[in-house]
Amino acid sequence: MSQATAEVGTHCPYCALQCAMTATPAGASVAVTPREFPTNRGGLCQKGWTSAVPLTSPGRLRTPLARPRRDAPLQPVSWSTALDRIAAELRRLRVDHGPDAVGVFGGGGITNEKAYLLGKFARVALGTSQIDYNGRFCMSSAAAAGNRAFGLDRGLPFPVTDLDEADAVLLVGANPAETMPPFMGHLRPVAERGGLIVIDPRRTPTAEQAALHLQPTPGTDLALALGLLHAAVSEGLVDQEYVAARTTGLAEAWRVAAGWWPERVERVTGVAAADQHRAARLLGGAERAYVLTARGTEQHANGSAMVSAWINLALALGLPGMPGSGYGCLTGQGNGQGGREHGQKADQLPGYRRLDDPVARAQVAEVWGVDPAELPGPGRSAYELLDALGRPDGPRALLVFGSNPVVSAPRAAHVQQRLAALDLLVVADVVLSDTASVADVVLPVTQWAEEDGTMTNLEGRVLLRRKALDPPPEVRGDLDILHGLAVRLGQPAHRFPVEPAEVFEELRAASAGGPADYSGISYARLRAGEALYWPVPAPEHPGTPRMFLDAFAHPDGRARFVPVDHRGAAEPTDAEFPLVLTTGRVLAQYQSGAQTRLIPELNAAAGEAHVEVHPDTATRAGLSDGMLARVRSRRGEMLARVRCIASMQLDVVFLPFHFAETQRANLLTNPVLDPVSRMPDFKVCAARLDAASAPSEGEFE
Numbered sequence: 001m002s003q004a005t006a007e008v009g010t011h012c013p014y015c016a017l018q019c020a021m022t023a024t025p026a027g028a029s030v031a032v033t034p035r036e037f038p039t040n041r042g043g044l045c046q047k048g049w050t051s052a053v054p055l056t057s058p059g060r061l062r063t064p065l066a067r068p069r070r071d072a073p074l075q076p077v078s079w080s081t082a083l084d085r086i087a088a089e090l091r092r093l094r095v096d097h098g099p100d101a102v103g104v105f106g107g108g109g110i111t112n113e114k115a116y117l118l119g120k121f122a123r124v125a126l127g128t129s130q131i132d133y134n135g136r137f138c139m140s141s142a143a144a145a146g147n148r149a150f151g152l153d154r155g156l157p158f159p160v161t162d163l164d165e166a167d168a169v170l171l172v173g174a175n176p177a178e179t180m181p182p183f184m185g186h187l188r189p190v191a192e193r194g195g196l197i198v199i200d201p202r203r204t205p206t207a208e209q210a211a212l213h214l215q216p217t218p219g220t221d222l223a224l225a226l227g228l229l230h231a232a233v234s235e236g237l238v239d240q241e242y243v244a245a246r247t248t249g250l251a252e253a254w255r256v257a258a259g260w261w262p263e264r265v266e267r268v269t270g271v272a273a274a275d276q277h278r279a280a281r282l283l284g285g286a287e288r289a290y291v292l293t294a295r296g297t298e299q300h301a302n303g304s305a306m307v308s309a310w311i312n313l314a315l316a317l318g319l320p321g322m323p324g325s326g327y328g329c330l331t332g333q334g335n336g337q338g339g340r341e342h343g344q345k346a347d348q349l350p351g352y353r354r355l356d357d358p359v360a361r362a363q364v365a366e367v368w369g370v371d372p373a374e375l376p377g378p379g380r381s382a383y384e385l386l387d388a389l390g391r392p393d394g395p396r397a398l399l400v401f402g403s404n405p406v407v408s409a410p411r412a413a414h415v416q417q418r419l420a421a422l423d424l425l426v427v428a429d430v431v432l433s434d435t436a437s438v439a440d441v442v443l444p445v446t447q448w449a450e451e452d453g454t455m456t457n458l459e460g461r462v463l464l465r466r467k468a469l470d471p472p473p474e475v476r477g478d479l480d481i482l483h484g485l486a487v488r489l490g491q492p493a494h495r496f497p498v499e500p501a502e503v504f505e506e507l508r509a510a511s512a513g514g515p516a517d518y519s520g521i522s523y524a525r526l527r528a529g530e531a532l533y534w535p536v537p538a539p540e541h542p543g544t545p546r547m548f549l550d551a552f553a554h555p556d557g558r559a560r561f562v563p564v565d566h567r568g569a570a571e572p573t574d575a576e577f578p579l580v581l582t583t584g585r586v587l588a589q590y591q592s593g594a595q596t597r598l599i600p601e602l603n604a605a606a607g608e609a610h611v612e613v614h615p616d617t618a619t620r621a622g623l624s625d626g627m628l629a630r631v632r633s634r635r636g637e638m639l640a641r642v643r644c645i646a647s648m649q650l651d652v653v654f655l656p657f658h659f660a661e662t663q664r665a666n667l668l669t670n671p672v673l674d675p676v677s678r679m680p681d682f683k684v685c686a687a688r689l690d691a692a693s694a695p696s697e698g699e700f701e
């Protein structure tokens with residue numbers, strides 16, 4: 001029986017705020033209570049409060065499972081049977097089809113140690129280029145835009161507590177009142193000062209607290225950002241001195257924005273010109289001002305350009321890299337930041353370095369004890385990888401660590417077909433997720449409270465999550481699994497350590513000199529409670545809470561304006577699909593819901609999919625509040641309970657994406673990708689609404 005022995009200071013298993021909590025022994029499990037910490041200041045949301053439930057839930061996995069044949073049900077098997085079978089299949093596929101026949105799909109919720117070892121496992125033990133992760137669906141557009149503008153991407157390049165002093169904050173496509181409730185504590189002072197501006201097509205609980213809520217049509221943010229830049233220029237709000245000293249490219253960006261005067265922008269976005277001027281004045285007139293973006297403006301087929309447009313506005317107003325001001329993107333998953341730094345991304349090596357950089361390859365190969373020439377090159381992005389599964393030139397096996405794409409990937413029914421076309425699907429998870437339930441082999445892994453590991457929060461601060469409880473006897477850590485497979489694939493045992501602290505020591509060395517340099521961080525420093533924001537390039541280095549104060553990370557030290565222009569939605573509405581569908585989150589469920597749908601308290605708060613719609617639009621579809629609707633797009637249909645909301649725009653509907661089977665929003669979403677970040681367009685597709693009793697269409701793209 002598992003037993004916790006002592007009270008342990010740890011962090012929440014879910015989002016990037018990484019609220020601090022104390023895990024106290026409570027029978028076979030732990031009880032969690034909030035702990036004082038700068039990000040959450042003693043607060044937790046409902047998900048944090050209930051985070052111990054899955055540790056002992058009947059729904060958690062407790063033994064490996066395998067299917068003897070494709071059409072047979074999953075059955076309990078021993079670890080050696082499971083790992084031997086996987087290794088034998090992987091070896092066969094490699095011999096018959098080459099190393100790229102095996103793919104790996106990671107997650108931004110797993111620890112730095114796991115993300116690092118997963119990337120190493122793919123490149124060294126499998127020799128495959130075919131690895132990517134769910135962060136591609138999350139942060140990639142903001143990361144791409146941040147790298148372009150500043151030469152480096154750290155979600156918030158300043159501590160969240162800096163926001164407490166702000167005079168104005170522009171929050172674009174973010175709903176932290178539901179997605180990071182304790183974060184709202186940092187926005188309360190600015191909201192009370194009348195300086196909070198929220199840009200969201202919906203009147204969210206966050207927008208309720210704003211002095212100014214701009215409500216654009218989904219997908220029109222870029223035009224709105226250009227309108228705000230236009231207003232800032234015409235009102236003389238541009239910080240000329242800053243622009244001259246610290247940036248390049250305003251003239252080119254202005255050439256585009258000059259054509260987007262606020263009245264024209266009003267026609268495209270629906271946001272009144274006067275409100276655009278008000279927003280520009282509030283932001284441009286404030287002494288300490290911030291622009292913050294999140295998924296609402298990033299998850300678009302032109303998401304990286306949209307973020308560039310918001311960064312352009314911030315640069316024109318002289319915010320990034322100034323004390324008390326800045327631009328930041330709100331990272332989402334628990335380790336969304338660290339997860340994109342240590343090599344589970346298709347084009348990346350540890351330390352946030354590029355896989356195609358010969359210097360980085362040589363250095364990391366040396367740490368790994370391999371020949372740099374043996375390291376594969378960049379592979380496919382997440383959706384492209386899923387789309388290629390089982391095709392003649394695509395992977396024939398996939399190993400999933402920390403994602404549930406059957407629910408969370410766009411065009412989910414198609415993704416499910418691709419998974420079914422594999423020779424071998426292996427899922428390591430804590431629960432029988434929707435993806436695990438269609439796997440050939442399922443490996444039960446330890447949860448947050450049962451293992452040590454580091455997480456990098458939304459501020460780039462590295463945190464130690466500590467073991468508070470022994471796992472159930474037949475459950476193993478992800479590091480253990482990677483070790484077991486690597487050894488079976490002929491790797492020397494020492495190359496794949498199982499102790500998190502040992503893996504971290506290697507990660508430190510492999511990240512040295514990279515943009516996300518962790519070389520000065522140690523478990524000892526983290527245990528001592530040091531606040532270590534990367535880069536930390538030496539053991540005595542104090543870390544870097546605020547970046548860009550002296551210079552941006554481009555060789556010339558200057559930030560770049562990027563000239564970007566508005567374009568229409570990738571999938572316009574038409575007579576058959578007249579509504580703009582956007583998707584996102586509710587407070588009580590997390591992501592694909594694999595974990596939170598196991599928690600009775602959370603299901604009681606939000607247990608099924610709903611569709612938010614204007615009452616008149618519902619009426620036109622023959623629907624009213626509480627009825628079941630069939631929501632359709634060109635890719636599929638799903639069922640959701642109607643929630644009539646008077647503040648919704650007439651032609652916009654919203655679905656949360658947390659629910660399973662016929663309630664999956666992603667049966668509808670459009671997998672068109674941003675050309676730079678390869679982010680799918682989760683936030684805009686054309687849809688229609690009918691009563692659930694209306695006939696099903698059945699045939700889709």
Ligand SMILES: Nc1nc2c(c(=O)[nH]1)N[C@H]1C(S)=C(S)[C@@H](COP(=O)(O)OP(=O)(O)OC[C@H]3O[C@@H](n4cnc5c(=O)[nH]c(N)nc54)[C@H](O)[C@@H]3O)O[C@H]1N2
Pocket residue numbers: 015016138172173174175176178179180199200201202204217218219220221294295296297331332333334582583584585586587588589590591592654683
């Ligand atoms: N409760 C809960 N909290 C979470 C998560 C969760 O699943 N549940 N997930 C975590 C993760 S991984 C992430 S990434 C974050 C995400 O955190 P957020 O980005 O705050 O979450 P979303 O709900 O995806 O999107 C935010 C808002 O974007 C709006 N939006 C939709 N389309 C547009 C548009 O075209 N333009 C603009 N400006 N806004 C638009 C939506 O109406 C929504 O209110 O949350 C983290 N926290």
Ligand SMILES: Nc1nc2c(c(=O)[nH]1)N[C@H]1C(S)=C(S)[C@@H](COP(=O)(O)OP(=O)(O)OC[C@H]3O[C@@H](n4cnc5c(=O)[nH]c(N)nc54)[C@H](O)[C@@H]3O)O[C@H]1N2
Pocket residue numbers: 107108109110111134135137138139295299332333400401402403404405407408409410428429430431433445446447478583584585590591592593594595657665666669682
């Ligand atoms: N329509 C629509 N779709 C979206 C979004 C949207 O806004 N709209 N948002 C996108 C975003 S921002 C994100 S981040 C993705 C997230 O979507 P997913 O990648 O599906 O995220 P999770 O549901 O967190 O899946 C994590 C899985 O890993 C398991 N897990 C947790 N911890 C561990 C661990 O330590 N090891 C292992 N092996 N497994 C673990 C969990 O039980 C769960 O099954 O969804 C994306 N999909």
Ligand code: SF4
Pocket residue numbers: 012013014015016017018019040043044045046047048049179180181182
């Ligand atoms: S805000 Fe995020 S980190 Fe904090 S308790 Fe909620 S889910 Fe956990």
Ligand SMILES: [Mo]
Pocket residue numbers: 137138139332333
């Ligand atoms: Mo995310």
